[in-house]
Amino acid sequence: MSALEPHPAIAPPAGCMVQVARGVYWLRMPVAFAPGHVNLWAIEDQFEDGNDNGPCWTLVDAGFPDDATRANWTAALTGDLAGRPVRRILITHCHPDHFGLGEWLAKQTGARIWMSLGEYMTAQAWFGTVPASDRGLMADFFMLHGLAAGHTDAMRSESGRYRQVVGELPLAMRRILPGETLRIGGDDWTAIAGYGHSPEHLSFHRANDPVLIAGDMLLPRISPNTPTLAYEPEVDAVGQFLDSIELFRALPDYTVVLPAHGDPYVGIAARVDALQAHHAERLALIVGLCAEPQTAAALLPSLFKRELDSFQTRFAMGEVIAHLNHLWQTGRLRRLPKQDGVLRYTQP
Template sequence: MLPAATVSDTAHALETLDAPAPPPGRRVPVARGVFWMRMPVAFAPGHVNVWALEDEDDLGPCWTLVDTGFPCDDTRAHWEGLLSGDLADRPVRRILITHCHPDHFGLGDWLAQRTGARIWMSLGEYLTAQAWFGDTPASAIDLMAAFFRLHGLPPEQTDMMQREGRRYRRTVGSVPVAMRRVLPGEVVTIGGDAWEAIVGHGHSPEHLSFYRAHDPVLIAGDMLLPAISPNTPTLPFEPETDAVGHYLDSIERFRVLAAQTVVLPAHGDPYRGVGLRVDQLRLHHEKRLAQIAALCDTPTSAFDLLPRLFKRELDSFQTRFAMGEVIAHLNHLWGNGRLRRLEEQDGVLRFIQP
């Protein structure tokens, strides 16, 4: 994940819940029938939240889990502790996946095999996982390197990315060969409650959040993080997409949710204030777009903008996310007529104010 930009203009106004974060390997109740667990991640923000929902099927009481954590030995050990401890009173029957990024989906296949549970996810996220973690042309490291060179990243940096090779593929190791597809807008019954699957775009291809209107709770994944804006990258296999616009359109779907909704984010702590958070995230992107537009008073590439937007030095891994994010903002400004995209000069795309 990109070392994401902090959205702090009015973040203090969100109402946080009086529920301390659980230590790894333990659960704490956070809403009726919903338990919060937190797993470590080696990169920022250092953790991911996963959830256990009390459920019941034809065989009796069971658990439905939401997301699985990053594939590492520590997280596997924490799951083993949960399965033999706090979650041992009932079996895991189902695993819902919000999206296919490794900190959410990475242990999905392992946990499904460990518990016998079925994975449920959107088709867009499943196919993207197969592309990213498999051997399809769309996920080739060479394609990404060529895409970033087109936007000004110097050859020595793209060479470093290519030498890193298929980092995600090596890390995740395996992906499920089958799953149960969740459709946008589908209502999933969990523990007698109706949970609506709300699709979101921009951060990932077909991200799913889950909303319970009765006693309102939103398992938001990465769509409505309380203190940072999620990465909204343009990806090499759809190089002119407006990921920022897709994200901003998507979060408007949450504005109509009940004001008292408990928002359960994938990173950070649970809170109330869904409408306020939508406003904060929109304001953040509007400021970022205005900043980028102002910096393009001369022909400017995405790479030219990196040191002007990110004040700390980015390693090769972080540069991938930063480039995708900046290109997405440039594409949005270009698509809305706020910037012009110049023809390639020395093999690089540049943008300038009209």
């Protein structure tokens, strides 16, 4: 298959849901930042623990913690989802648009959060006051990569932002192991771990009537941010992401892909090809720009054509450093010794 095929389902209004596959339903919640929405999913389930019986729901992701999403969840829980209790809430990863409303939704439904340990512990670190979550560490890291001090002042004042946005986190959860099989509604769903975008992102694949709840790993139109973070300064997040999405080629190409942003589609191989090509093009461009030694900050104007605010600069710097790390660790660029306290990269 050479191109994506759109799924015939039309995005539901906020607070409602529409069926996209056997036993799987689509909810879309608006958010106030790009891309303007996040997709959430409900799967028909059945209690199997001996204490309860009858039909129930398994939900996937909780959405962004704002009043609009709370109102839309309330409408869904008293509307399209009414009549079945929620058994559990699976979380793909800990970013606020996916996990931010998790504890609130768990309290509303009485359901347990299920997620990977890597995502749970990262959320706890970002929510708390551990040294690795301090924005001063990030600001110093970006200055090491050439960002002027004036651009990092706002970042230093943003410590505690995750706590401010999310508000509350679950103290307990049920851990999902990478590769674990979950029984949902009489079907086996496999948790597939992906790396590079977040610490231990989980996608969920059903082999019977193939469906992949992909989270942010296989978005249909954009490539997710693959940042290098200050507490893991030399990680090859780009390589991790590219290796992770390559594993999805083993799934049938007629699998219905349910992404966290954008519309459902069919055509896994075509999307993996496009994401691999996008990063190959980006990497080649950076190699060309490094004919003379360059810092990550110096590359920003050539790679991002719009003016970046403090929030956008944080994402852009993490992305560029990740690409530089990949090129350096694969031998396509050299990382020079620090000069004036700054790291630079150049062609071999």
